[in-house]
Amino acid sequence: METKQEKPAVPFKPPRLAASAALGTLNEIYYRDLANAKQQGRPVVWITSMTPIELVYAFDGIPFFPENYAALCSSRKVAEDLCKAGEARGYSQDLCAYALCTFGVMFEKRGALGDEGPPAPDILLATEGACMTHPKWWEAMQRHYKCPMIIIDAAYTVDSDTLSPRHREYYASELKEAVRLMEKYTNKKLGAAKLHEVVINSDQASALWDEIDDMRAAAPTPISQIDVFTCLFPLVTLKGTKEAVEFYKQLRDEVKMRVDNKVGFVPDEKFRLIWDMFPIYHNMRLLNYFAEFGAAFVTDLYGNAFSGRLNADDPYGSLADRYLSFFMRAASCGKAELYKKRIKKYHVDGIVFHSNRCCRCFTAEQPDIGCILRDELGLPSLMFEGNMVDPRGYNDAQVRAKIESFMEMLEARKYPKK
Amino acid sequence: MKHSEFAEAYRNRHKLAEGWKRSGKKVFGHFCNFTPEEIIYAAGIIPVRIRGGSENIELADAHLPSICCSYMRSALEQALKGRYNYLDGAVFPKSCDMTRALYSIWKRNIKLSYYWNLPIPGKSTDAAVDFYIGELRLFQESLEKYTGKKISDDSLRQAIKLYNQNRALVRELYNLSLRDNPPLPGSEIFEVLRAGLVMPKEEHNAMLRKLLPALSTVKGSQDGKVRLMIAGNTFETVELLQAIEESGANIVVDDVDIGSRYYFASVNENEEPLRALAERYLRKVLCPCKHNAQHRVYHILKLAKDYRVQGVILLTQKYCDTHLYDRPWLEGKLKEEGLPVLVVDHSDIGWAGGKFKTMVQAFIEMVG
Numbered sequence: 001m002e003t004k005q006e007k008p009a010v011p012f013k014p015p016r017l018a019a020s021a022a023l024g025t026l027n028e029i030y031y032r033d034l035a036n037a038k039q040q041g042r043p044v045v046w047i048t049s050m051t052p053i054e055l056v057y058a059f060d061g062i063p064f065f066p067e068n069y070a071a072l073c074s075s076r077k078v079a080e081d082l083c084k085a086g087e088a089r090g091y092s093q094d095l096c097a098y099a100l101c102t103f104g105v106m107f108e109k110r111g112a113l114g115d116e117g118p119p120a121p122d123i124l125l126a127t128e129g130a131c132m133t134h135p136k137w138w139e140a141m142q143r144h145y146k147c148p149m150i151i152i153d154a155a156y157t158v159d160s161d162t163l164s165p166r167h168r169e170y171y172a173s174e175l176k177e178a179v180r181l182m183e184k185y186t187n188k189k190l191g192a193a194k195l196h197e198v199v200i201n202s203d204q205a206s207a208l209w210d211e212i213d214d215m216r217a218a219a220p221t222p223i224s225q226i227d228v229f230t231c232l233f234p235l236v237t238l239k240g241t242k243e244a245v246e247f248y249k250q251l252r253d254e255v256k257m258r259v260d261n262k263v264g265f266v267p268d269e270k271f272r273l274i275w276d277m278f279p280i281y282h283n284m285r286l287l288n289y290f291a292e293f294g295a296a297f298v299t300d301l302y303g304n305a306f307s308g309r310l311n312a313d314d315p316y317g318s319l320a321d322r323y324l325s326f327f328m329r330a331a332s333c334g335k336a337e338l339y340k341k342r343i344k345k346y347h348v349d350g351i352v353f354h355s356n357r358c359c360r361c362f363t364a365e366q367p368d369i370g371c372i373l374r375d376e377l378g379l380p381s382l383m384f385e386g387n388m389v390d391p392r393g394y395n396d397a398q399v400r401a402k403i404e405s406f407m408e409m410l411e412a413r414k415y416p417k418k
Numbered sequence: 419m420k421h422s423e424f425a426e427a428y429r430n431r432h433k434l435a436e437g438w439k440r441s442g443k444k445v446f447g448h449f450c451n452f453t454p455e456e457i458i459y460a461a462g463i464i465p466v467r468i469r470g471g472s473e474n475i476e477l478a479d480a481h482l483p484s485i486c487c488s489y490m491r492s493a494l495e496q497a498l499k500g501r502y503n504y505l506d507g508a509v510f511p512k513s514c515d516m517t518r519a520l521y522s523i524w525k526r527n528i529k530l531s532y533y534w535n536l537p538i539p540g541k542s543t544d545a546a547v548d549f550y551i552g553e554l555r556l557f558q559e560s561l562e563k564y565t566g567k568k569i570s571d572d573s574l575r576q577a578i579k580l581y582n583q584n585r586a587l588v589r590e591l592y593n594l595s596l597r598d599n600p601p602l603p604g605s606e607i608f609e610v611l612r613a614g615l616v617m618p619k620e621e622h623n624a625m626l627r628k629l630l631p632a633l634s635t636v637k638g639s640q641d642g643k644v645r646l647m648i649a650g651n652t653f654e655t656v657e658l659l660q661a662i663e664e665s666g667a668n669i670v671v672d673d674v675d676i677g678s679r680y681y682f683a684s685v686n687e688n689e690e691p692l693r694a695l696a697e698r699y700l701r702k703v704l705c706p707c708k709h710n711a712q713h714r715v716y717h718i719l720k721l722a723k724d725y726r727v728q729g730v731i732l733l734t735q736k737y738c739d740t741h742l743y744d745r746p747w748l749e750g751k752l753k754e755e756g757l758p759v760l761v762v763d764h765s766d767i768g769w770a771g772g773k774f775k776t777m778v779q780a781f782i783e784m785v786g
Binding site: 089090091092094095096099128131132133135136137139140143151153154155156158166167170173174177329331332333334355357358360361363364365366367368371372 | 480481482483485486512514515516518519520521522523525526527535537538539540541545546549550552553706707709711736737739740742743744745746747749750761763
């Protein structure tokens with residue numbers, strides 16, 4: 001006979017983090033600073049993820065992350081229109097929806113909050129450290145804004161064990177070249193003391209993030225995947241500032257208190273899962289749907305992509321090490337190895353792959369990673385299609401039905417009826 | 419010698435390769451025109467381009483999502499079906515995100531005795547060239563280890579010379595299309611070019627040396643046809659060129675990765691071999707996955723002028739991100755020059771000939 005999960009009639013509402021209030025304030029201050037940057041003579045530098053943001057703060061610039069902003073547009077339900085505006089200018093709907101949405105913002109001068117959007121860039125700074133899309137997208141924006149653009153080349157192998165001193169040297173030379181150009185474009189000299197301070201702040205924020213990440217191994221796991229994605233904002237945008245460090249201290253203390261008191265985010269934690277890759281910003285609540293089955297996400301790779309330890313005594317060398325060893329560019333086998341370690345440490349029961357239709361770079365390997373984990377560890381997986389930013393084509397009912405049957409399967413597997 | 423012999427060689431490419439294997443040769447497969455084939459050739463190994471096809475996907479979908487380009491999906495399909503069982507090794511230049519991802523997927527699912535992932539800088543600065551020389555040296559050393567034989571400077575120079583001869587011969591073929599009435603239509607030239615991807619260069623050269631003199635006096639059947647250019651990434655469907663010809667036009671020049679972008683630039687024979695190769699492979703007109711979009715766009719405008727092109731078809735393999743980012747700009751630049759442009763999203767898998775022909779007919783009518 002078929003066993004049906006018993007689900008509460010009311011959708012699950014997770015306990016709220018006290019640190020959320022501080023996060024809201026940080027957000028407000030950041031966007032105010034961004035809006036006032038030009039008056040204050042601070043360069044606005046548009047950057048990609050895996051661009052060494054430390055350089056921007058070392059020049060007293062304000063970094064702006066179009067990716068983060070597209071996520072905001074998506075959660076505010078304006079991304080679809082903005083993506084369509086990008087398409088109207090000839091950009092394909094198949095492209096990265098972060099990019100497509102940003103093109104809409106750029107061409108239409110329309111932002112997430114019914115405003116004019118972010119201030120135009122003084123400098124466009126990119127790298128292909130995360131994906132090949134980034135520099136291409138930045139080139140397209142450079143043709144529009146006609147401002148200076150710097151690309152930091154990140155040539156490395158996919159097998160991380162063949163990463164050699166030559167790769168580091170080339171990357172470090174690219175960083176120094178970027179500094180030279182930043183000095184030229186901003187008319188400022190980079191101060192060694194300032195870089196030192198920024199690198200220390202960046203390192204501390206990462207160290208604190210790593211501590212929080214470690215604590216997710218506790219049973220029950222202390223925070224939700226939505227908390228993790230939301231609390232990434234300072235690590236993505238404010239890394240290198242004192243404020244980010246202070247925020248993560250507060251968050252770490254709160255998470256630690258939960259762990260010490262065995263407070264879980266799901267009251268009766270039955271399953272521990274991994275979320276593979278991008279959130280669905282237009283439907284973040286989907287993550288809580290799993291909690292209705294007693295499932296919690298306990299670890300991921302995406303969040304940790306933004307954390308990386310640095311050494312202030314060797315800023316360029318350690319930045320090179322940190323950004324070149326970016327694990328998301330590893331081969332599928334390499335990524336599976338990382339997951340294997342986490343599956344053990346975090347006592348994982350299954351993995352959920354969000355097959356992000358607009359991102360070939362990080363979805364192409366998902367089926368293979370799933371096969372490796374299934375063949376070697378017997379780990380069950382669920383894969384469903386979505387788009388991180390653009391809600392078009394996403395079928396919530398279908399996805400929820402898939403989740404339901406996946407959870408039934410996990411239930412039968414982990415808690416077989418005698 | 420006729421173009422049909424090239425077409426036949428391509429069609430029989432797997433059989434031919436199996437024949438080389440029986441005679442004791444080693445064969446490596448590779449992707450895209452970033453592979454420095456000369457080094458493989460100098461190691462005594464025959465490099466062949468791994469190609470896809472148009473047949474339906476049955477096996478590859480378990481390993482690769484359908485949002486990946488049809489080239490990579492169908493190439494993997496062919497390999498999973500055992501058509502590339504004769505390969506000894508495969509080389510994946512890290513050109514785009516797809517070749518990066520496919521490297522590990524192939525490595526896990528297609529058992530070969532040699533795999534190499536070749537990092538390629540995104541830039542073509544002096545620092546990038548110096549860095550790349552180091553990568554080429556590592557690649558060379560790994561091939562030496564694999565074969566147990568040193569690759570001498572001399573054999574590298576010979577390989578470079580042979581490849582340059584091939585490029586020069588193909589240039590002569592392109593030059594024929596400068597005529598008002600080219601002796602070969604675009605679809606037949608494509609067959610000649612495509613054969614060169616999958617056979618030893620000395621054999622391709624020998625065939626070209628027979629073909630070219632025969633063509634010098636041939637009067638073609640392309641007189642009065644609309645002169646078009648095709649620009650994009652890669653494609654397998656020769657029928658699309660035939661459809662263009664049947665509709666009253668002829669492709670006289672291209673910027674695609676199995677055409678001029680592969681064949682045009684030569685290697686400096688007076689330079690130290692690895693440096694010359696690094697410079698050639700980083701500084702020629704590149705696929706948009708590297709960061710000098712202007713170079714390619716102005717090159718396309720020049721080709722259009724030199725070959726007296728009346729319109730351009732931008733044929734992009736669906737889901738090829740890096741081409742899709744440049745395409746609106748390229749389209750605008752061409753239109754600024756007064757050139758009509760037809761934008762086509764192409765997929766070899768499930769190619770819809772009827773739909774394509776209707777689009778092309780309307781376009782040619784507009785141009786002509």
